Amino acid sequence: MKEFGYQRARDVTGAVALLAADPDARYLGGGTNLVDLMKTGVERPARLVDVRELPLDRIEPTADGGLRIGATVTNSDLAAHPEVRRRYPALTQAVLAGASGQLRNMATVGGNLLQRTRCGYFTDAAGPCNKRNPGSGCPAVAGEHHNHAVLGASGHCVAVHPSDMGVALTAFDAVVSYESADGPGERPITDLYLPVGDTPHRETALPPGALITHVSLPAAPVAARSRYRKVRERASFAFAIGSVAAALDIEDGRIREARLALGAVASRPWRARAAEAVLTGAPADGATFAAAADAELAAAEPLPDNGYKVPLMRNLVVAVLTELAGRDAR
């Protein structure tokens, strides 16, 4: 590991100033991803600015009936919060489906959104990777890609975003607030991550050195009946090979409102707007659910070894929506 300086930020302005002054500095949250990447040389910061003691560790109700989540709230505290469990149960389920109890105690909301892909070529500092070393090539396209993207990828990078939390936040239209050297700003999470294109090393639309300060969830009554389901290669403590966050509001057998986001299929948590358009106003039955899944997955471009994800995601979407519809009918 390369040597580095370490400072604890006392306030948000001071933290942002430290990053603005040193392009080789990084914010340190829980460290569960960054420290791991520093050990292997993928990340080589000259300085760490520890943001865990910033006053961003609260979850507060907002005037419009939503929740405002501080960026240093740990995954554990987010999942256990009574209002998250009551109003956005799929978010609690998504967070609990990720990592282990130890890592959830360390990891933070801001860090979760900015964590890096677990693509084996990205994490191997010795080899080529367009995300890590722009222009060096993507060995995954013709190599090991059974858990790589089927939506929105490019020939330059086929890695997936690993977050579970982000999938639920995407379904619920979360808004990410940040502070930067040019002042505060905010972006819907659906616009936080940049398209892959030929610049996979540019992952988010945040200005350089920006610090995520909060993630806000707007009021969403539909989210009270929501579900997160994750498929992985072992029963627990593994990244998804596919996941679904969904919410349904059904009245008299028809879908009034639907929310759907997919995980482990793209470089970002994937909001399934084509599927939502099919669901909205349609009868809440298996035919609708299958048509919705097909509408979203029509754009899928699987590689030789990850084609299984298309039927997997179709079945997963239908299963979760069926479960939600059944629960609603009871």
Add this chain to the structure above:
Amino acid sequence: MAPAPSSTSSAITLNINGEKHHLSIDHRTTLLDALRERLDLTGTKKGCDQGQCGACTVLVDQRRVVSCLSLAVAAEGREITTIEGVADGEHLHPVQQAFLDLDGYQCGYCTPGQICSAIAVIEEHAAGWPSAVTDDVGPEAGPPPLTPDEIRERMSGNLCRCGAYVSIVRAVAHAAEAHAEDRTAATKEAAA
């Protein structure tokens, strides 16, 4: 212009098992390496060193974490408990006793991490935290019964390559029951 490079080491004080330890530390040192290599607290074990096996689990401010991905410098000011600090003098912690009584190990290498993790699992469950296998995560549902499935899920951050899981699950369940009885007794005593 980038500022002058800051120092790459610091003089820090770590509060471990109620004792203060002063040390000058390279920022690259993980909490795990500080415990084992600098402070001779070798009960905490190094397994994978990448956050996947749980052998290095310790409690920081009463929460379980993996010390291999924690930087020692970032642990300053926090209350650290390692396996050396969980017993009450000569009295083993109930989770330690349960692992002994029910053979919750084979080679023992993962055991300090398993025990530190289990101590926290029992507290998390008592505080009403749901898990990924909890059917209803609603806040009114209350803590789910601590079934073997719940224990396996909550302990999934601790690997045992001997495969002593069957006994580990029994030991955690036993310790959790004893813990719940203690709490009930304490509540009754307080009410009396």
